[in-house]
Amino acid sequence: MFGKEVYEERRRALRERLAGQTGIVLFLGNAESPAQYRDNCYKWRQDSNWLYFFGIDEPRFAAILDIDNGAETVYADDFTLDDIVWMGPMPSVQSLAQKAGAEASAPYAKLFDAVREAQAKGRCVHTVPPSRYYNEMLLRRMGIDGASEPLIRAIVSLRLVKEPREIALIDAACELGYEMHTIARKGIRIGVKEQEIVGAMEAVTLAKGWGVSFPTILTQHGEIFHCHSHEAPVEEGKLMVIDAGAEASSHYASDFTRTYPTGGRYTPRQRDIYSIVYECNEYAFSLTAPGVAYRDVHIAVAQRMLSGLKDLGLVSGDPAEMAAQGVAGLFMPHGLGHNMGLDVHDMEDLGEDLVGYDDDQTRSPLPGLHSLRMARRLVPGHVITDEPGIYFIPALIAAWKKEKRDGGRVNYAKLEKEYLDFGGIRVEDDVLVTADGARRLGPRRLPASPDEVEEAMKND
């Protein structure tokens, strides 16, 4: 938790950005989330907006900020003797509220009274969309249906531009991610079960941080984006996609992807594709700078990718034209990157369009570009991922071929003959937009070029 002045300042700034609005802002921290029965919960994780504005990392806290007069009250229940026996002594709610810079506190039940009172007076109750189902139930119980767009816009405008103190914490989360990936890379040995590598990798962030920032992807089927099966043994000649990150104890995230040749050296066919992806990653980074729209970076990368695929005979035509037609979406059906911060997809619960798109941007219907989570014009302090990938997805190839979506640009014969068992490749870094360009986050960069990767694996 930062000093109370940090939270006071953030809430002051929030209220400033809500100028013109009236009513109250209702902040809901998280409750515990049951894994099995109600008392056997998943690892405790606070709501990110709550962490940002109040910092109190305990369950069942809430707060109301009165937009009109600036009054703030934190709602939570003090521990009983029974709680103390089971969970140990806890600071009082009042002392925690004070650490967050809020003067007033009250029992949790009073929250409902306060909301009811505001509603009875016809005042607006501003909330964000609930990410957890428990909070969704609370909002329904309070008769609150639908989130406040002004509140969402105000929060996004603040959280999107990271403070120096946040960037330091993201750098630290990236170092943890570096350590995770290094352990994982060293664990790639023919015959080892994938899950063994996952266990060793996740141990790093369990020992030094909060845990993983999202469920680990570690798979020899890189063409499946969210493959969470880790049952297979490592096989010779495959590509191992590892997409994983740490959530530090500060709750800031990191998120890296590397793609390794299971035997330590890429086959010529793998190296061809890998080189294109690596160059796209570097190219995107070189284009990342204030004032540039990240959607334009995505489009430039798609064109570069198509140019590389054309050299391999997999597509034919003018790369710029093909990019404009969305042909890259067959190979990279996802966007180039997303915002990252307290959430690994930062603020995704506030709505991708409000978070990732400027007011004058609309989401493109083009394959790939349609899935772009971050399109905005870049501003110093933005933290984004740079994660191009090329995948050969049999079901998608079949669908495109059948529906003739490619306008005759794709060499299906070659794809079907040589690439249906290829898998996929992705190379992902975390990037800070700086005053004059960009900086890769974390003190060390994971090996990225084909030569660097092979060299590292030789020495593992």
Next chain:
Amino acid sequence: MFGKEVYEERRRALRERLAGQTGIVLFLGNAESPAQYRDNCYKWRQDSNWLYFFGIDEPRFAAILDIDNGAETVYADDFTLDDIVWMGPMPSVQSLAQKAGAEASAPYAKLFDAVREAQAKGRCVHTVPPSRYYNEMLLRRMGIDGASEPLIRAIVSLRLVKEPREIALIDAACELGYEMHTIARKGIRIGVKEQEIVGAMEAVTLAKGWGVSFPTILTQHGEIFHCHSHEAPVEEGKLMVIDAGAEASSHYASDFTRTYPTGGRYTPRQRDIYSIVYECNEYAFSLTAPGVAYRDVHIAVAQRMLSGLKDLGLVSGDPAEMAAQGVAGLFMPHGLGHNMGLDVHDMEDLGEDLVGYDDDQTRSPLPGLHSLRMARRLVPGHVITDEPGIYFIPALIAAWKKEKRDGGRVNYAKLEKEYLDFGGIRVEDDVLVTADGARRLGPRRLPASPDEVEEAMKND
């Protein structure tokens, strides 16, 4: 997943035990549970009742069993092309339903129609209390309020008595737990941060199982039962309580506690208390047999514990009388043990009294005994924990002294002078009730006696 005959037989048995009831049974599998935003979820964990009766380990499955005619339908949605791109190919709902022995399947939305139709006909819809908030919302949406006691009783009667195939899986989960605890014990070194030990320990079950069966307790403050802070470095002269277990990939749990001297040898004062706890653990095990009520085992253990504490001068009076008055509850405010199976506190979401108490038993108001989760007369196939403990909880000691709860039996002067900084000790094994007695689960027992523990730590 077992063969389909297992699930068919369990549901047949369920219907049999629902003889006299009419209507439908609504089974709800789990949905994913968000950790942050809706698409960043905690590790997937299926509902235990669903696993027991259908075994399909995928999110958003449900089923209806018609009690009156035995018809069964599984409800879930097949993958779209978009799902396949993100999550890989999935077997069809129909083929999964067939693997569970259910002939009919339908899209998830039809579930609501089927429930509505039953309700319109005035048929009873039997459900269990929801453990996850998502399912609680679903039930509210369907206008179902309150669970079916006949259904709960039928499920409890089945799940409480473990099948041989389940016992084999629990034995395997216990072996994983053994490995976790062994790694943890070897990691206890003065100066090491507790969290480092947690990371190494949890890595074992992440690499070979599903994960932890509950949030790990690893603390030098054993007097706090659910202490989940792991910030402290290991200090000389302390007691380290490690209460942790594995959930195997089969989803069966293990749950062990050991209490280690941080420097490798118990101090005389620690050894005195440890010896009492260890003897209570052995004594409870020796009493565990079919026909014996586990509540009586708890009471016998409480008496033995008081007798040991009397020898140390911490209480005075007749141990049997003190046990009957609940004096042991100052030192062991929890019950002797709980059921264990697919849940680490098996079926706790079905209600502790219906799960852990026979019809002719009522929960005692006595401290300690009041918290007993498993009081039933034992039956071969019951799987329970044996976990006596002695704790010196400053807040509880102060409350008892102030309220004179002990009837003059407790030597507060000695407690306050010598034991307020002691912490706590617990020794826990997992036990199967057999035809003629009991067997500790798992192929190997963790070192338990004071000598065994010290010997193991010497060799670590």
